[in-house]
Amino acid sequence: MRVDPQRIMARLRLEMEEAEERSGGRNRRQLLGGGSPKEETIQVTAPLFSSRLFEYGPAANDKELLLSSNGGGLDIAKRMPLSRPLLFYGQPHSAIWILSNGGIGFEQSARQYRANILPSNVRIIVPFWNRNDLRVGGKIFYREVTGGRVLDRGQSEIRYQYELEVKVHTAVLVTFDKMQPVGTDPLPDENTNTFQLALFSTSNGTFANFIYSNIGWTQGAEAGFNAGDGSNFFALPTSGTGNIMYLEDYGNTGIPGEWMFILGDERIQRCKAGIKGDTCDEACKAGEFGPDCVRCCHCAEGACHEATGECKKGECSQCWTGIACQQKQSRCSNKGSKCAQNALQMTDYNKCGEPQYRCECLAGFAGDPYTECSVILKNVDECTRQPNVCHHLAQCSNTPEQSRCSNKGSKCAQNALQMTDYNKCGEPQYRCECLAGFAGDPYTECSDVDECTRQPNVCHHLAQCSNTPGRFFCQCPEGFQGDGISECVASFLYPFDQSHLLPSNEKDGRVMEWRLSHPLRIFGRDRDTIWLTNNGLILVKGAKNVPSIGDEQHKLDGMDVQGVAPLFVPIDMTSNGKILVEETTDPRILGKAAQLINTQLGASSEQQQPRFVATHALLVTYSNVSIGMTKTTKEATNTFQALLIGGKDRQKRGESSTVTFVQFLYRDLHWEGEEAEAGIMAPDRDNSILLPGSGTEGIEQLSQLSNARCVL
Known part of the structure; x- marks a missing residue:
């Protein structure tokens, strides 16, 4: 994150004013001789500045969450009525529940601790969700504020973060002071957790402020927001991992340890318009706009307005129309759009990576490529x-x-x-x-002139050359993008132009055996055979036990199989989609995968020897596949990949040094049913994993969210 000295200076001024007010103005300096005040410079050493908790405890007239609130048990909750409702995912709440496990809920049942709270069916806000034991130590304070410096500071922070003119009416402060874990002797204060949640009710919605003063233990803690519908949620970076302790060192406000969010009706917003990133320190790229840069604009030239998406030169790119170029022309929407005779369909990718299809008359022809292309020399x-x-x-x-x-x-x-x-x-x-x-x-x-045969290097070495009368086309392969002449750079997906195409004449349930030339160590055993199904399973055991989707036992957690499932759905293999598989030692693929893995393992890029060295991989690609069951309500296809990467962990010895990682990549997901699932099926079902949104309509979010790694 980028530390923001100006914001720190503004905070220091507020704190100085607050200190003077508490001291009754005793420290105010008098101006002599009727002179004007001189400008005063506050020197800030940014790395030494850390998060500042709002004042809390008995001196601030806080209430305390007592053990007696729950008969002395572990999971404690206390209802707190509010003078002004808080808005959360579009719904007003006139009361909240203070929870001993590091959050607030909106009903009493939220007090029960459970892992993997994000996502779940619990409506909750959790700055640091963990199993706290107030019997061992620590205190939880809370209060509602209706005036004074707390509201002034909140209003200043909101205006600075989002450039919004707001009036803060009330604030709710919940402070978790020196939290202790379950099942241990009391930890010293420096190893405990102290953090604070501030909720501001304003004229322009509700804002949340997470402030981390000290994080000494984690144990799989989670941080974020959950709508309670099983799909809509927002998790802070590193939530649910051992690295969550770094929330104290980073922030999206320019101040380490401080995070601020807008609780919108449909989504949680981190950054102001034109800015994105976990710590709100990246500008929108060309083709992006809006808060968190989540929206795409489609300008013929240049960037669009960071807030409205309007093209600065007023011209939309091909296939887009409307005031802000947000309306896609129907003829560009589908890959199957029919072109006129003597025309070819071309595939472009906009600046947000979305495919768009257009038709173009062949050389020597002119006209509307969607209706008629006529010969130039005869008919023009x-x-x-x-x-x-x-x-x-x-x-x-x-x-x-x-x-x-x-x-x-x-x-x-x-x-x-x-x-x-x-x-x-x-x-x-x-x-x-x-x-x-x-x-x-x-x-x-x-x-x-056939340029493709006459000039071998007329296209980029990765591109395919297609000759037409009077001209030629260079098309980058799937997994790459560029003009095809000077560049074909790897796109979001791994390249799969050399992959083997699997049979496509079957619908749901076909199982295909694939013998590996380089075994992969999966679930503690070397595997030389993989079974692939055309409904999205990649198995190492139990291929005969795969039921068809629609059977009662088709859920992943109920199958007697072992393997991975990037997306378990009834794929229609009679359509134009493809399933491709490839064993590879391509250094482009292995290098990209190993770099990601080493980053996730915490290996420094400055180390001479990386921790993980990739030696081979199995790439399975589902390209533009459609769903066989009538759950999709829009003309759309799905493209995703699973990469099994085998190699050596240099920090381990013997057989344990041979490891396999799996990476799931989702470029396009269009699924609106409840049957689709994704996950890892381990020999021990307790160690199996279902990805967020599995079995719900929220599985589409896999193309928008990013987690990390799974070691098999």
Whole structure:
């Protein structure tokens, strides 16, 4: 994160004013001689500045959550009525429950501790959800504030963070002071957890402020917001991992340890318009706009307005229309859009990585590529289409075969034009010349030049060259994007242009065996055989036990199988989608995967020897597959990948040094049913994992969320 010295200076000024107010103004300096005050500079050493808790405890007239609130048990909750409702995911709440496990809930049942609270069916806000034991030590304080410095500071922070003019009416402060874990002897104060939640009710909605003063233990703690519908939630970075302690060192406000959010009707917002990132320190890229840069704009040239998405030059890119270029033309929406005869369908990707399809007339043809492309030399009047096709003193006459200049000149071949030169004496000389993309005798025959065979390097070495009459096209392979001529760079997905296409004449349930040339160590055993199903399973055991989707036992956690499931759905293999598989030692793929894994393992990029070295991988790609059951309500396909990466962990010895990681990549997910699931099926079902949203409509969020790794 970028520390914001200006924001720290503003905070220090507020604290100085507050200190003076508490001391009754005793420290105020008097100006002598009627002079004007001089500007005072506050020197800030940013790394030394840490988060500041709001005043709390008995001196601040706080109430305390007592053990007696729950008969001395572990999970304690106390109802707190509010003078002004708080808005959370679009619903007002006139009371909250203070929870001993590090959060607030909106009903008493939220007090019960459970792991993996994000997401779940519990409506809750958790700055640091963990199993706290007030019997061992620590105190929890809470109060509602209706005036004074707390509201002033909250109003200042909100205006600075979001550039919004707001009026703060009330604030709720909940402080968790020196929290102790369950099942241990009391920890020293420096190893306990102290953090605070501030909720501000304003004229412009509700805002949340998480403040972390000290994080000494984690035990899988979670931090974020949960709507309680099983799908809508927001987790802070590192939530649920051992690295959650770094919430104390980072923040999205420019102050370490302080995080602020807008509790919107549909989503939690971190950053103001034009800014994105976990710590709100990245500007929107071209093609992005709005808070957190979550929206895409489609300008013909340049960036759009960071708040409205309007194109600064007023022109939309091809396929988009509307005031802010937000309406997609239907003819560009689907890959199956029919082009006219003598036209080709081209695939482009906008600046947000979304595919859009367009038609283009072949060389030598003109017209609307969606309805009719006519031959230029026969059906187009070049005399009106090309004003300078003849000399300015010559008369142009169009014929069904070609344009001619009426001065004495030789008849040119098809796909050639007559040119006029002048010799040293000023006399006109006429000649014929083949059009670009054609070669030969321009008076008898101009034949198409096949640039793809004549010029081996005309396209990028990764691109596919396609010749058409008069021109050629360079198309980057799937998994890459670029102009195809000068560059084809790896896109979000791993390249799969060398993958093997699996049979596509079956619907749900087909199981295909794949023998590995390089075994993968999965669930403690070396595996030389993988079974692939066309409903999204990649198995190492139990392939005969796979039921068809729709059977009663089709849930992942009920199957007697072992493996991974990037997306377990009834894929229709009779459509245009593809399932491709490839074993690879491609250094591009292994290098990219190993870099991600080492980052997740905490290995420094400055280390001479990386911790994990990838040696081989299995890539399974589901490209543009459609759902066989009628759960999709829109014309859309799904594209996702699973990469099993085998290699060596240098910090381990013997057989344990051979490990396999799995990475799931979701580019497009369009699923609105409740059957789709994703996860890892381990030999011990207690160690199996279901990804967020599995079995709910929220599974579409897998293409928007990002987690990390799973070691198999």
